Amino acid sequence: MLKKVYLAATLSLLLFNSARAIDKDSVFKKKILRKTEVEILFSHYMQDGVHSAVTGGLGTEKLIVFAPSVSVTTSSKSLSWKLKTGTDLITSASTDNIDFVQSSASRKDARTYANLSLTKRLPKAISIELGSGFSVESDYWSLPVSLSVKGTSKNKMRDWLIESKCYFDDLRWGRLNPNYRKPVRLIYPSELRGSNWFDTYKRQSYNLKAGLSQIIDKRNVIGVYPLITLQNGLLSTPFHRVVFNNTETRVENLPAQRRKLALALKWNSFVGGNVIVKNTLEAFTDNFGINALGFENETAIKLKNGVTLSPFARVYTQSASKYFAPYAMHQPDELFYCSDYDFSRFYSVKSGLEIKLNNQYALRKNWLFQQCQLRYAYYRRSDGLYAHIISLALSLQNNKQI
Amino acid sequence: MKHKLPLIALALFVSSCASLKSYEMVYVNDPEMKMSGSSGKNFELYIESIREGASPSDGGKSSGGCGCN
Numbered sequence: 420m421l422k423k424v425y426l427a428a429t430l431s432l433l434l435f436n437s438a439r440a441i442d443k444d445s446v447f448k449k450k451i452l453r454k455t456e457v458e459i460l461f462s463h464y465m466q467d468g469v470h471s472a473v474t475g476g477l478g479t480e481k482l483i484v485f486a487p488s489v490s491v492t493t494s495s496k497s498l499s500w501k502l503k504t505g506t507d508l509i510t511s512a513s514t515d516n517i518d519f520v521q522s523s524a525s526r527k528d529a530r531t532y533a534n535l536s537l538t539k540r541l542p543k544a545i546s547i548e549l550g551s552g553f554s555v556e557s558d559y560w561s562l563p564v565s566l567s568v569k570g571t572s573k574n575k576m577r578d579w580l581i582e583s584k585c586y587f588d589d590l591r592w593g594r595l596n597p598n599y600r601k602p603v604r605l606i607y608p609s610e611l612r613g614s615n616w617f618d619t620y621k622r623q624s625y626n627l628k629a630g631l632s633q634i635i636d637k638r639n640v641i642g643v644y645p646l647i648t649l650q651n652g653l654l655s656t657p658f659h660r661v662v663f664n665n666t667e668t669r670v671e672n673l674p675a676q677r678r679k680l681a682l683a684l685k686w687n688s689f690v691g692g693n694v695i696v697k698n699t700l701e702a703f704t705d706n707f708g709i710n711a712l713g714f715e716n717e718t719a720i721k722l723k724n725g726v727t728l729s730p731f732a733r734v735y736t737q738s739a740s741k742y743f744a745p746y747a748m749h750q751p752d753e754l755f756y757c758s759d760y761d762f763s764r765f766y767s768v769k770s771g772l773e774i775k776l777n778n779q780y781a782l783r784k785n786w787l788f789q790q791c792q793l794r795y796a797y798y799r800r801s802d803g804l805y806a807h808i809i810s811l812a813l814s815l816q817n818n819k820q821i
Numbered sequence: 822m823k824h825k826l827p828l829i830a831l832a833l834f835v836s837s838c839a840s841l842k843s844y845e846m847v848y849v850n851d852p853e854m855k856m857s858g859s860s861g862k863n864f865e866l867y868i869e870s871i872r873e874g875a876s877p878s879d880g881g882k883s884s885g886g887c888g889c890n
Contacts, residue, residue, distance in 0.1 A: 460861075462861070575846070637841060637845050639849075681877065687856065689849070689853075703876065711873070735873060740874060769869075796865055808864065812859065
């Protein structure tokens with residue numbers, strides 16, 4: 420009889436404890452985790468060449484850009500916010516002759532931008548994102564507006580995306596000049612300021628992008644990304660000179676509408692124990708006569724201690740725009756003309772290395788160090804332009820129960 | 822009909838992919854298998870969209886600033 424009492428008491432105690440444990444678990448599950456991710460990016464760009472469009476396709480293209488930026492993403496159960504802001508500090512040799520006030524002192528410029536986006540996660544693995552912000556430099560103001568919808572199939576084998584991004588630009592100079600602090604007028608080359616070359620100072624760009632990525636098997640994923648772009652308004656850069664074959668100089672003049680069609684095909688493959696091969700093929704065509712093709716390969720090699728090495732290489736070729744001709748090669752009777760070598764026929768190669776450190780370790784007050792990335796690329800164009808591009812990114816994460 | 826053939830081929834290819842179990846997705850769910858690039862790569866795409874006539878479909882920008890230097 421005593422044994423039965425002990426048995427009943429033990430069972431009751433076990434049941435009581437397990438009920439308490441379940442209760443504890445259910446309370447724990449109700450807590451919402453708020454995750455905050457911070458990424459600090461330092462980018463550095465150094466370029467030189469001999470075909471500056473500011474001086475009609477002949478002259479130094481020396482340019483140095485230091486571009487620090489920070490992005491903060493806060494996510495809870497169904498909502499996330501992302502704020503990205505930064506400043507590009509630009510030192511340029513070719514634009515030192517376009518300032519309205521001092522004709523040789525605008526060698527330094529700054530582009531400041533901020534973008535805020537809100538993502539709402541809906542049922543059935545669909546999310547919708549809305550974003551806007553601004554970008555300002557001495558000679559323009561840009562207002563971006565974006566809307567995108569993303570989804571994942573029920574079996575998680577397929578991701579899709581539809582994204583619309585619009586830019587509304589005002590290309591008047593003067594906002595960052597201490598004498599004006601407001602948009603004043605378009606900035607023309609110093610010796611061509613006697614004429615009003617353009618009727619409009621606005622530019623609108625509408626981009627519609629789609630994306631589909633599909634898991635093929637245990638080790639392969641492919642993606643297809645078409646993009647359609649329509650641009651209207653002032654597509655010429657108002658301080659680009661064009662020198663004609665009769666020595667006359669005018670401001671670059673391009674049509675007021677540009678239609679672009681681009682396609683990217685991607686194939687990522689986990690080939691061996693620790694090697695991932697990523698291939699991208701890009702194709703492009705537009706109504707300015709530019710047809711382009713590019714191929715990039717990046718091979719990620721995972722080493723010990725969370726270190727990943729990713730050597731990469733890219734080749735790219737494009738045909739010239741029908742409106743492009745080199746210095747002093749345009750005919751005076753042409754309607755549209757430019758000597759910007761970005762629109763010329765060339766091929767380019769880029770190669771470099773990315774080193775990634777993925778070790779997580781705890782910092783203060785729920786903060787974790789997530790990742791450090793260092794990336795270097797050397798870029799060379801067949802017209803002689805070359806550039807060094809360096810980026811350092813640091814990622815931190817904070818997990819908080821609310 | 823000629824223009825629809827690649828779309829039909831793509832649809833057939835995509836629909837023919839067998840589903841994987843969760844435990845079989847260890848390789849395809851690796852962070853390195855993501856289609857989007859790192860922040861450093863995105864900065865390079867931004868530079869390429871300025872220095873080249875084409876606007877890359879998988880990143881960079883398509884206007885919003887002069888990119889004129």
